[in-house]
Each structure stands twice: as structure tokens, then as C-alpha cells.
Amino acid sequence: MSCANIVNSMNDSNTNGSTTVEKVNASLKRRYARERRFRRMGLSAVMLGLAFVSLLFLSIIGNGYSAFQQTKVRLAISFDEQLLDPSGERNPKVLSSADYNGLIKNALRQAFPAVQSRQDKKELYRLISNGGSFRLREMVLDDPAIIGTTRDVWLSADDDIDMLVKGHIDRNLTEDDRRVKDSVIAWIDQLDQQGAVDLAFNAGFFTSGDSREPEQAGIGGAIMGSIYTLLVTLVLSFPIGVAAAIYLEEFAPQNRWTDLIEVNINNLAAVPSIVFGLLGLAVFINFFGLPRSAPLVGGLVLTLMTLPTIIIASRAALKSVPPSIREAALGIGASRMQMVFHHVMPLAMPGMLTGTIIGMAQALGESAPLLMIGMVAFIVDIPGGPLDPSTVLPVQIFLWADSPERAFVERTSAAIMVLLGFLIVMNLLAVILRKRFERRW
Amino acid sequence: MLTEITTLNQREAGAMGHSAILRDGANKVKPGAGEFAGTVGKITLADPRMSARNVDVFYGDKHAIQNVSLDIGKNEVISMIGPSGCGKSTFLRCFNRMNDTIDSCRVTGEITLDGQDIYDKSKDVVPLRAQVGMVFQKPNPFPKSIYDNIAYGPRIHGLAEGRDEMDEIVESSLRRAGLWKEVKDRLDQPGTGLSGGQQQRLCIARAIAVSPEVILMDEPCSALDPIATAIIEELIDELRENFTIAIVTHSMQQAARVSQRTAYFHLGRLIEVGNTDDIFTHPRHKLTEDYITGRFG
Numbered sequence: 068m069s070c071a072n073i074v075n076s077m078n079d080s081n082t083n084g085s086t087t088v089e090k091v092n093a094s095l096k097r098r099y100a101r102e103r104r105f106r107r108m109g110l111s112a113v114m115l116g117l118a119f120v121s122l123l124f125l126s127i128i129g130n131g132y133s134a135f136q137q138t139k140v141r142l143a144i145s146f147d148e149q150l151l152d153p154s155g156e157r158n159p160k161v162l163s164s165a166d167y168n169g170l171i172k173n174a175l176r177q178a179f180p181a182v183q184s185r186q187d188k189k190e191l192y193r194l195i196s197n198g199g200s201f202r203l204r205e206m207v208l209d210d211p212a213i214i215g216t217t218r219d220v221w222l223s224a225d226d227d228i229d230m231l232v233k234g235h236i237d238r239n240l241t242e243d244d245r246r247v248k249d250s251v252i253a254w255i256d257q258l259d260q261q262g263a264v265d266l267a268f269n270a271g272f273f274t275s276g277d278s279r280e281p282e283q284a285g286i287g288g289a290i291m292g293s294i295y296t297l298l299v300t301l302v303l304s305f306p307i308g309v310a311a312a313i314y315l316e317e318f319a320p321q322n323r324w325t326d327l328i329e330v331n332i333n334n335l336a337a338v339p340s341i342v343f344g345l346l347g348l349a350v351f352i353n354f355f356g357l358p359r360s361a362p363l364v365g366g367l368v369l370t371l372m373t374l375p376t377i378i379i380a381s382r383a384a385l386k387s388v389p390p391s392i393r394e395a396a397l398g399i400g401a402s403r404m405q406m407v408f409h410h411v412m413p414l415a416m417p418g419m420l421t422g423t424i425i426g427m428a429q430a431l432g433e434s435a436p437l438l439m440i441g442m443v444a445f446i447v448d449i450p451g452g453p454l455d456p457s458t459v460l461p462v463q464i465f466l467w468a469d470s471p472e473r474a475f476v477e478r479t480s481a482a483i484m485v486l487l488g489f490l491i492v493m494n495l496l497a498v499i500l501r502k503r504f505e506r507r508w
Numbered sequence: 509m510l511t512e513i514t515t516l517n518q519r520e521a522g523a524m525g526h527s528a529i530l531r532d533g534a535n536k537v538k539p540g541a542g543e544f545a546g547t548v549g550k551i552t553l554a555d556p557r558m559s560a561r562n563v564d565v566f567y568g569d570k571h572a573i574q575n576v577s578l579d580i581g582k583n584e585v586i587s588m589i590g591p592s593g594c595g596k597s598t599f600l601r602c603f604n605r606m607n608d609t610i611d612s613c614r615v616t617g618e619i620t621l622d623g624q625d626i627y628d629k630s631k632d633v634v635p636l637r638a639q640v641g642m643v644f645q646k647p648n649p650f651p652k653s654i655y656d657n658i659a660y661g662p663r664i665h666g667l668a669e670g671r672d673e674m675d676e677i678v679e680s681s682l683r684r685a686g687l688w689k690e691v692k693d694r695l696d697q698p699g700t701g702l703s704g705g706q707q708q709r710l711c712i713a714r715a716i717a718v719s720p721e722v723i724l725m726d727e728p729c730s731a732l733d734p735i736a737t738a739i740i741e742e743l744i745d746e747l748r749e750n751f752t753i754a755i756v757t758h759s760m761q762q763a764a765r766v767s768q769r770t771a772y773f774h775l776g777r778l779i780e781v782g783n784t785d786d787i788f789t790h791p792r793h794k795l796t797e798d799y800i801t802g803r804f805g
Contacts, residue, residue: 321611391648395711397609398642399661399718400634409660410650 127487131480137269137282138224138232140195140258142174144203145217157211165207167200171222179254190251196223198283221265226281226474228255232264235473246473272481276447277463281474284467286482288449292362292442292457293431293489299366299453300373300430305423307370308377312419315378316385317407336375343372344439352440359441360456368436373426380422384415417504424497428490434461460486548793549782553579557722557752558603558640563617565598565607565776572598575617576778578771580722585744585753587763587784590773591799596756597645599773600724603754604640605633621722638665641715645727647707649699649714654691657699657710658682661718677717684750685713686743705736712743716751723747725755729762741766760800764788772796 148155150173151165175191176182182191199222207214223229227246230236232255242249258264276288319325347368351357357364388411396406412419437443442458443466450457458466460482467479552559556579565573573595580586580603588596598607605626607613619626626636638661649657658678661667668674678695682688687709691702699710708728715723725744729737744753744766757763763770764784771781772795780787780796791797 389648391644391646392650393609394606394642394644395648395650395714396660398604398606398637398644399664399714400636400638401660401664402634405664409664414651 127480127483131477131482131484133233133235134272134477134481135269136233136266137271138229139221139265139267140224140228141219141221141263141265142171142178142195143217144170144174144220146170146203146207146214147173148215151207151214157214159208162207162211163204165204167203167207168197170203171195171199178258187250190248191254193225194228194251194254196225196280196282198223198278198280221267223271223282224264226472227251229282230473231255232266233477235477272478273485276449277445277458277466278447281470281472281478284475284478286460286463286485288446289458289460289463289482290485291450292365293459295362295450295453295457296365296369296437296459297427297431299363300369301423301427303366303370304373304377304426308374308423308426309381309419311374312378312381312385313407313412316382317411318403332375332378336379339435340372340433341435341439343368344436346371347436348439358454358456360444360446360458361454362442362450362457362459363453364440365437365442365459366453368440369430369433372433372436373430376426376429377419377422380425381415381419384418384422385411387418388414417501420500420504421497424493424500428493428497431459431489431493432461432486434459434465437462438465460489544777544779547577547778548780548796549787551578551778551781553581555582556580557582558619558621558754560599560602561618561620563599563602563615563619565595565602566614566616567610568612572776573602574776576773576776578778578781580752580754581769582752583748583750584769585748585755585767586769586771587767588754588756588771588773589758589760589763589799590779592758593775594773595776596771596773597726599778600726600754600756601642603722603724604637604642606642608633638718639720640722640724641718641720643708643711643715643723643725643728646731647704647711649702649707649710651698651700653696654682654699654702654710655695657714658717661714665718667718681713681717682710684716684747685709686739686746687713703736705732705739708732708736708740709743712740712747716747720751722752722754725753727756727758730758737762760788772799774799 147170150169151167152158152161154161172192175194176188179191182188202222203220206218206220224232227236228251231238231247231252236245236247238245238252255264271283272285273290274287275283275285278284315325315328347364351364351367352359357367392410392414393406396410397403401409437459441456443462444456444458445466446456446458448455464479464482464486467475467482559577559579561577563573563576564571576599578599588600590596601607602615602619603621603626605615607615615627621636621639625631626640650660652660655678658681659668659674662674662677668677679688679692682691687706690706691710699707702710708731712723712728729740732740741762744755747753755763755766767784769781770784770787772779772787772791772793774795780791780793782792787796788800791800
């Protein structure tokens, strides 16, 4: 081959090459444009999601933060012996049934001597929550020596007053359009000028049970109910779920039956939760005769609901343990059970725990199945055990969201904040446990 | 003709009893490629540690091992070579019933350890695996401390009474595996933190800690660098004093270096078996010759 030929052929390849490069370059712009478009779309999807989440949080926090404070009114209560204990015997029975409301009424009349008409007095007495009398009774029973003295006591205001002080009632509306009369506003302003109105931390919101009166209503009962329910759920669903997963993954033969079981477990995970509630009603309450509204039954129902989640997560965790570890254990003469419990389970534990906590978080936020077994009842007492009637946080939110009083709106949002707080803590716990127990192999 | 040259077809041989297999034709005639008329070479030994007779292995419908018979002698290293997928690992795993863990796997035929059938219904697999240890292709230490890796076997079998005895077992196992000097100061550190070669020696130490009679090694050096490989090969030579070793390897050089006998597998059949030197210098079967001369595989 001559030199010229070689040069020619090189030229050929050159021209070929340059056209390839040109073609690539021509399409390059389009390819990059497409990529940019896709990235923009993804980014805007993320932004949209974030925007909705922050909107949700803003609206909940904006509505609910004021529920953590409660309007208190200072009154000079004179613990009148004549009214409380005319006999002077300090008999606890007499003291506990005395007319403490009378004390409050006296104090109010003294603070506003100008109020004379029966109608106005009635309005005046409604400034203070009727929970105030319980507070005074407690004080007297704690220390009967205060009878006969006069003390300044901070008492919770009625929910309408609370709303007024927090600015949720518009003073510019005409009297007929708002829940608080002009005269009441004038009294409150007068008290305020004396420094007798204050916003204090609302500890009662976390400790008391439900109430028809918003200023006395709290989530204490619902939190205890949720704790008992989740405890029952955890105690039942973790061992059952993990045992089922281990059996299916490590011991069961691979045949048509285990396939059928696997399909059904996956189906069970997709069953609407209210169906589990109906099942619980039919089986646990009607057939076994367990008490209605009890956290025990709630826990049983939620166990049924979370079992598939835990089984599926635990099986995935077991599957992810490398077969080499199993072979190593078997190869040295470990029995199957020793292999599973000494080597496979410790490695699968983080995944199992994560699955369990996610299942628990689901159960904590579940309300529909619990409606069916009567945990939606109005229960004032704080449950003392898993057999006492109670409600749970999400159902409490559902109940309050249904109430017409303006003060329940902020309490609904506050309860949602508490529930979200618990969920965030549980998810954090899942992440921490996974990180802590994670071992490399 | 061919039946005279090599051993009998082994199904017939099995029917006739073991004496028929003993007919070892010392003939130089090589069967053509693809022809198989029974294993070439002497498959039986006078005093075997383990022996397999007419072993077939099925994975579902796949016939992975076809009618293989082979003896493994005392204190010898026997290597099993062959192209990928020839079934040498599958055959090895029959000796400690590791194939039991695979649901679709079925083993027929007879394998004995010191004269006892290991697939007998009365034979428990746990003591068998304590007698026949295994080292795997990929080093697989437990994600536990080096000490616990070694101590696990003796602990579950109850071989040590008290902490001192256990310490002794751990030390002697690590010494025999040539790892003691390197790890004696960090026995409490995870075994997974060692280098690849050290991990494999840890696995060998773990296997010998329960003092088995036989150690099966399934390509123990395939994940290691040449230096680590050389160390392990030396170790295998030393271990021969106390143990019987069956090693599967894809490296013919390794087979030549470490083993006294070599078995060549092809497509699920045992083609030829014999002294390692003979196999590599004078292969008698065409398939063996093709493989060791590098014509395929």
C-alpha cells in the first residue's frame, strides 16, 4: 500500500469521524435540554410536596399553639367558714361537699359590686370556668387551715373568655354577632387593668381527660389510652410477627401452601383498617365478650392490622442476611435453630425493629378500626389499665373536630401537634435503632 | 472394547459389587472427546476415610452429578478440578450434606464416613458437620470478635469446659492456621476487620477448632491475592498431618501444588482420577488432556 493510499484512507476515516462528532454534537443540545427539563420537573415536584407539608404544619401550629396557654383570672376568694363548714368540725365529708361555687360567686360579686340585675349576675358568674370550684375544694382539703382567710387565687376563665383574651373573638363585630356581650368585655378589660387576667401554661391540657367544657378538656386520657393500646399491640404483634417471619423464611418448606400463606399475608396488609374494626367487634367483643372501649380490644385489633407489616419487614430483613453467614454456621455444625438465633436474627434485628416501629406508628395514628369497637365514646376518666374504657389520640382529635365550640378548634390542632410529635419521635427512634444495631459483614 | 480398557460402566459395576470397580486398566488408549465410558483411574482405596458410591445429585430436573464414585483417603489432600459448572462443588458439598439446605436438591447413592452411611436416616447432620468441616469460597467470618469466631463451634458442641480450655482451643486453632501471631493482641476485635487472606485463615481455624476428621475446601483461594494464596497452600500442606482434605479448585497449578490425588470432573461426571503427578503428566482420558493442556475450560 502506498503512502498516498494510507493518507487517503485516513482522510476518509477523518471525514467519517467528523460527521459522527457533528451528529453527536447536534443531538447533544437536545439531550441536555431534556435532562434539564426532567431535573426541573423533579425539583418542582419536591418543592410542591414541601410546600404542602409546610402549609399543613403552619396551619396546624398556627391554629393550635394557643391551646398550650390558658387564660387565668385572679380572684380574692374568702374561704367563708359559714359557707363551707358551719359546724366547725372540719369533717372531710362536709368539706368535700360544700358549696365552693358560692365562694367564687361571692368573690365575683365583690369584685364587681355594680352588677345588680339577676341577668347580669348570671353573666358575671360565667366568667369563671365551673372547674374552678374543684380547684378550691382541693385547696381546702389539702389545707383546712385556710378556712376563714382570704386568698388571691388564679382560676381558669371560661372558654369564651379564653377565646376573647387570645383574640379569637372579634371585638369589632356587633354584640349580636359574637358570643361575648359588651358588658362581659368591659368586665374583662377592667380585670385586665387590675392585672388580674393572665395567660399561663396550660398543664391541664396534658393531664386531664376529656370534658364538655373546652377549658377543662385535655388529652391526658387519650394519651394513656394510646399508650395502653400500643403496649398491647407491641407485646402481641412483635413476637408473633417475628416468629411468623422466621418460620416462613427459615424453616417452612417452599411449596404451594407457603406460597398461599405469603400471598394472603400480602393481601392482609392491603385490607382497609375499618374491616379489622368490624372483625374485632364481631370476634373479641361479641364472641369472646371482652369489654367495649377497652385498650385491650383496641390493641388486639391493631395487632391484626400491624402483623402483616411486621411480618413483611422482618422477612425482608431475614432475606437480606447473606447466605454465606448461614453456610458458615451450618458448616461448623450449628443446628438450624442455632444458626437462626445466633447469627441470622442479630443481623436482621435492625430491619425487624424498624418494621415494628413503623407498624407501631401506623397503629398510633389509626382511628377507623377503633371507632368500631367503641373507643369513640365520651370518656372523662383517665384509664388506669388496659381494661378501663378509654379513647386514643386520633379518636380524641376526631371527637374534638366534631365539636362546635371555638375553643375546641385550637385544642384539636394542639392534639394533632402532640400526635405528630409522638410519630416523629417514633420514626426517629427507628432511624436511631437501625443505625445503632447495624453491623457490617 | 472400552469396558476392557477402562473400568466398567459404573451402574453395572455397582450391581456387580465393588470388586468390579477395582479393575484398573493401565492402558494408554485414550477415548475420544465426549465419549464417556466410566471413570478412568483407580477410584477406590484400601483404607478410605470417606467414600462415595454411585452418587447422583439433582437440582429439580437438572441432573448435576451423574453416578460418581470416589474414595477419599486418610491424611491425603485430594483436589477436584474441572471447568465451571462441572459439578465439582456440588459433589464436595455432598460430603457434609450442605446440599440439604437447598430445597430442590436431591442426592441419591451412598456416601460413608469411616464406614457409616452419612445419608442414613438415623445419622444426624449436626455431628456429621462437626466431623466434616468446611471452608467456603468467600471468606465468611461471623460479624463477631475473632475469639468468638473460633469459640463458636466448640461452644455449641460443648467441647470446652471452662474459660481456660476454650482459650486453649482458640489459641491452638489459630496457631495451626498460622494466624496466632498476627491476631493474638486483638482477639476481641471483629473478624470481619481482617484482610481477605487472614479472614480465610480465620475460617480455616474456625473449622479445625471443632477438630473434624475431614475438611472440605470449596475454592478457598479464589478470592485471594497470590501471596495470601501461597500462605494458605502451605497451610493446607501442614494440615494434612492431622486432617483429610478435599479441595475444589479452578486453578490447575494449585491442584498440582497441594494435592496428592486429583479428580477431573466434566459435565457432572467424574472423568478421571489418579495421582496428581500422573494426571498432569500423563492424562489418560482425552477430556482430561484437553483440559489440562488448556484446549478448553
